[in-house]
Amino acid sequence: MPELPEVETIRIGLAKLLPGLEIKDVWHDWTKSFPNAPADVKNFLIGAKVKEVRRRAKVLIIDLSTKYSLIIHLKMTGQLVFVSKNQQKLETRKKKLVKKANSQFLIPNSSEAGRFGGGHPTDSLIGKLPDKSTRVILTFKDGRRLFFNDQRKFGWMRLLPTLEIPEIDFMKKVGPEPLEDDFTLKVFVERLKRRQNSSIKAALLDQSVLAGVGNIYADESLWAAKIHPTIPVKQVSRSKLANLYEAIPTILCLAIEAGGSTDRNYLDAQGKKGSYLSLAKAFRKEGVPCPRCGTIIEKIRVAGRGTHICPKCQKLTK
Ligand SMILES: [Zn+2]
Structure with a gap:
């Protein structure tokens, strides 16, 4: 999708x-x-x-x-x-x-x-x-x-x-638009709190928490914010949530600029392939070194979805 x-x-x-x-x-x-x-x-x-x-x-x-x-x-x-x-x-x-x-x-x-x-x-x-x-x-x-x-x-x-x-x-x-001005850190944290016991990744994929983020951009944002996707929302520190809040719109803007992601040849309105996936840091990068620390990116399963993490940058602790 x-x-x-x-x-x-x-x-x-x-x-x-x-x-x-x-x-x-x-x-x-x-x-x-x-x-x-x-x-x-x-x-x-x-x-x-x-x-x-x-x-x-x-x-x-x-x-x-x-x-x-x-x-x-x-x-x-x-x-x-x-x-x-x-x-x-x-x-x-x-x-x-x-x-x-x-x-x-x-x-x-x-x-x-x-x-x-x-x-x-x-x-x-x-x-x-x-x-x-x-x-x-x-x-x-x-x-x-x-x-x-x-x-x-x-x-x-x-x-x-x-x-x-x-x-x-x-x-x-549907939740707030991540690229609009009314998407503040406060709003983000409040929305996430509704899913306190879910994993942070499942919460991000929930369209009532946030509009429009799916598997690709959830993985990329969690990698950017150095958060392990299986950590329950209530255990993620406020500073990590602030990092995540910054990462989401930045990555979405980058992807829009690149014309989206060519996920199985997904095309944009001019029939051109989007090129975000060539910029991706974690998504579908299993077996490739993490661009931040050099550790090999792994693929795991979270919230029923194939999920890509750097096991060193995204530790299971807070
Ligand atoms: Zn890393």
């Missing part, structure tokens, strides 16, 4: 493309992917203009001129692909370029390609659309289209009044 930096990378890409476009038509093949009342679609989606593309946790929010918003959760296998009307002509040219490029997923960018994709890496990102993974198609007045593809059908796209978004269950439960 994408984590905060990957979704933010898609948001940045779509925010450059969608605002100002008018939605002319919508198609969907699977009600669970698009669970909206036909009357709402007719009155508040068709004819609406895109105003803004936002993100909360791992959810994308497309605000519309009708004071409604589309909210999109990609879940495990969702992807968004924006395609210009000249796609067919460009397909041929792109195939040549892709062939030339070393990576099968490297796409020439922006206006040249007329295509932007982000999310789960399948051939749908570069192939002809719609295909059998296509769940929703938004067609804009100028002929461009946004495809929501989802092989496993866990993702969804919901139309809601913009004002009601904070009231939905997901938004009520």
Whole structure:
């Protein structure tokens, strides 16, 4: 599943493309992917203009001129692909370029390609659309289209009044945004305290404690703060928590700058691989010396997830 930096990378890409476009038509093949009342679609989606593309946790929010918003959760296998009307002509040219490029997923960018994709890496990102993974198609007045593809059908796209978004269950439960100003050390510690007896890693993965941090960035932050992931929250010293509080946004920003992490070829909104994993210090570095002390990084299992630690920097004591 994408984590905060990957979704933010898609948001940045779509925010450059969608605002100002008018939605002319919508198609969907699977009600669970698009669970909206036909009357709402007719009155508040068709004819609406895109105003803004936002993100909360791992959810994308497309605000519309009708004071409604589309909210999109990609879940495990969702992807968004924006395609210009000249796609067919460009397909041929792109195939040549892709062939030339070393990576099968490297796409020439922006206006040249007329295509932007982000999310789960399948051939749908570069192939002809719609295909059998296509769940929703938004067609804009100028002929461009946004495809929501989802092989496993866990993702969804919901139309809601913009004002009601904070009231939905997901938004009520989700923790603070680690990159926002209101994410203070005090807030972080208070949120963690709700999970006093959990391991610190399980607490970090809990989306009600903090929004958007998953396996990759939990391991990287704990390594940076020198905290062993299995230590219960209540046993982590205040100074270590302060280190962790500093580490999380720093690492997330670095990852956003790198275009996210290419976890099994995870792609950003321009179909490019994110490069954070090449900067990672602990995640998937088992067998490699710790860049801080030279001890070999180990892989263990914590909170049901493969977890990477430096056994010397991240001791089991406080
Ligand atoms: Zn170390």
